[in-house]
Amino acid sequence: MADGDDIVLEELNDSELVKQMHDDLYDGLKDEIEEAVHILLRRKWEPYRILTEALVEGMRIVGIDFRDGILFVPEVLMSANAMKAGMAILKPLLAETGAPRVGKMVIGTVKGDIHDIGKNLVTMMMEGAGFEVIDLGINNAVEKYLDAIAEHQPDILGMSALLTTTMPYMKVVIDALKEKGIRDDIVVLVGGAPLNEDFAKAIGADSYCRDAAVAVETAKQYMMRKHNQRAAG
Numbered sequence: 001m002a003d004g005d006d007i008v009l010e011e012l013n014d015s016e017l018v019k020q021m022h023d024d025l026y027d028g029l030k031d032e033i034e035e036a037v038h039i040l041l042r043r044k045w046e047p048y049r050i051l052t053e054a055l056v057e058g059m060r061i062v063g064i065d066f067r068d069g070i071l072f073v074p075e076v077l078m079s080a081n082a083m084k085a086g087m088a089i090l091k092p093l094l095a096e097t098g099a100p101r102v103g104k105m106v107i108g109t110v111k112g113d114i115h116d117i118g119k120n121l122v123t124m125m126m127e128g129a130g131f132e133v134i135d136l137g138i139n140n141a142v143e144k145y146l147d148a149i150a151e152h153q154p155d156i157l158g159m160s161a162l163l164t165t166t167m168p169y170m171k172v173v174i175d176a177l178k179e180k181g182i183r184d185d186i187v188v189l190v191g192g193a194p195l196n197e198d199f200a201k202a203i204g205a206d207s208y209c210r211d212a213a214v215a216v217e218t219a220k221q222y223m224m225r226k227h228n229q230r231a232a233g
Helices: 003-008 016-027 029-042 049-067 074-096 117-128 141-154 167-179 197-201 211-233
Strands: 104-109 132-135 157-161 187-191
Touching: 016 029, 016 049, 029 049, 029 074, 049 074, 049 211, 074 117, 104 117, 104 141, 104 197, 117 132, 117 157, 117 211, 141 157, 141 167, 157 167, 157 197, 157 211, 167 187, 167 197, 187 197, 187 211
Parallel strands: 104 132, 104 157, 157 187
Antiparallel strands: none
C-alpha cells in the first residue's frame, strides 16, 4: 500500500484497524501487525478475538488468493511471518485465558526427504487458522511420527514429500498406525509436488492437499465433522 506511511494505526477506530491489519498481513508487514496487536490489547480486546477477527481472518483472505494464483509462495511466506509475529504476542495470553483451539496437528517431511518450504507454509497457515501445530521438521522416520502422536495426541497427521523416491515412505507410516490400532483416531493429510489424489487413496491417507490453502480448508472440514460427531454422540 503506497500510502502506508501516512496511516497512523493508533488513530484508526477498531473496525478500521482490523481492516488495516488484513491489508498489512496481505502485504507481509510484520512491524505494523505487532503494533496493531498491541493497540487492540490496550483497547481491552480479548486475545482470542484479536486472533480470530484480525489474524485468522487476514490469513483466510491470503489463503484464498494463494489458492487462486493471485499470490505466490514468497508473498505468502511474508504474510505468514507477519502473522507469526502477531501470534508470538498473543500466544502467552491465549494460554492464560485457555482460548479454544481449532485442533492439533503433527506435521513433518518423511524420511529421506529434506524439503521443507511447502511444509513450513502449511505449518504457518495452519497456525494462522488457529490450529496448534507440532512441526517435526525434515527426514522423519516412522518412530518419530509415532512418538509425536503418542505424546501430543493430535487430531491430524500431516506428511510431505517432494521426491518420488520418498513418497512410498508415507505408506510405511500409515501401515504402522494401523498396526498400532490408532489409524482411525487420526486424520492423515499428505502433500507435496509429485503426489496426487490417486496416490493418497492408494496408500490409505484421508486426503491429498495440493497446497497450504487446501490443507487448511481440508483440516477445518475434518475438525468440523469431528465436532459434529461428538455433538451427535
